[in-house]
Amino acid sequence: LFAGEVEFLKGVVAMSGLPPADRLEVCFAGRSNVGKSSLINALTGRKAIARASNTPGRTQEINFFTAADSHYIVDLPGYGFANAPVAVVEKWQRLLKQYLSGRPTLRRAFVLIDARHGAKKVDEEIMALLDRAAVPFQVVMTKIDKVKKSELDQSLGLTRAALAKHPAAYPELVLTSSEKGDGIETLRAIVAGLS
Numbered sequence: 001l002f003a004g005e006v007e008f009l010k011g012v013v014a015m016s017g018l019p020p021a022d023r024l025e026v027c028f029a030g031r032s033n034v035g036k037s038s039l040i041n042a043l044t045g046r047k048a049i050a051r052a053s054n055t056p057g058r059t060q061e062i063n064f065f066t067a068a069d070s071h072y073i074v075d076l077p078g079y080g081f082a083n084a085p086v087a088v089v090e091k092w093q094r095l096l097k098q099y100l101s102g103r104p105t106l107r108r109a110f111v112l113i114d115a116r117h118g119a120k121k122v123d124e125e126i127m128a129l130l131d132r133a134a135v136p137f138q139v140v141m142t143k144i145d146k147v148k149k150s151e152l153d154q155s156l157g158l159t160r161a162a163l164a165k166h167p168a169a170y171p172e173l174v175l176t177s178s179e180k181g182d183g184i185e186t187l188r189a190i191v192a193g194l195s
């Protein structure tokens with residue numbers, strides 16, 4: 001679906017900067033270091049496509065990529081800015097809320113969770129935001145190549161328990177490894193199947 005046709009469009013810092021809502025949109029959210037850039041790169045078949053989002057200055061922007069003229073792929077920066085000033089965090093949270101509740105073409109959010117850890121408090125916070133904005137979301141477990149089956153089962157258990165509290169959550173999790181390629185085709189098919 002996306003190979004070779006994904007381009008960085010723009011980083012958005014205010015609602016007025018959003019591109020026209022003229023195509024399907026999916027967004028990806030996750031704590032920094034969860035493997036979001038790697039996953040977007042694997043999904044789009046492009047190396048370094050999402051590196052832009054991790055460069056200083058882009059971490060408080062909503063980053064838009066165009067995919068094959070039919071979709072926007074939106075990279076939401078890592079949340080839980082532990083060291084950012086309060087004003088920065090508040091501005092970002094305001095933008096995030098406005099974006100999530102004001103984007104009619106946003107079909108699904110993918111919340112990335114590290115398979116080693118399961119859902120954490122900040123993940124639950126973004127899930128609560130998605131509930132309130134009524135944006136359907138699906139959890140993508142990342143880095144499954146790094147865990148033993150018993151550890152994976154444990155973090156799946158934690159994550160499923162967390163999801164049960166969130167009405168906007170899809171119950172099915174997608175298990176991925178950007179390193180090994182697991183789950184990437186599944187995720188691509190999910191995105192391609194949205195209408």
Ligand code: GDP
Binds near residue numbers: 178
């Ligand atoms: P981001 O901050 O969420 O964009 O995370 P990155 O994509 O930059 O990944 C953070 C670190 O995790 C990097 O060192 C990646 O190489 C590593 N990583 C990402 N995905 C995987 C994966 O599926 N398997 C393994 N083993 N490492 C991964």
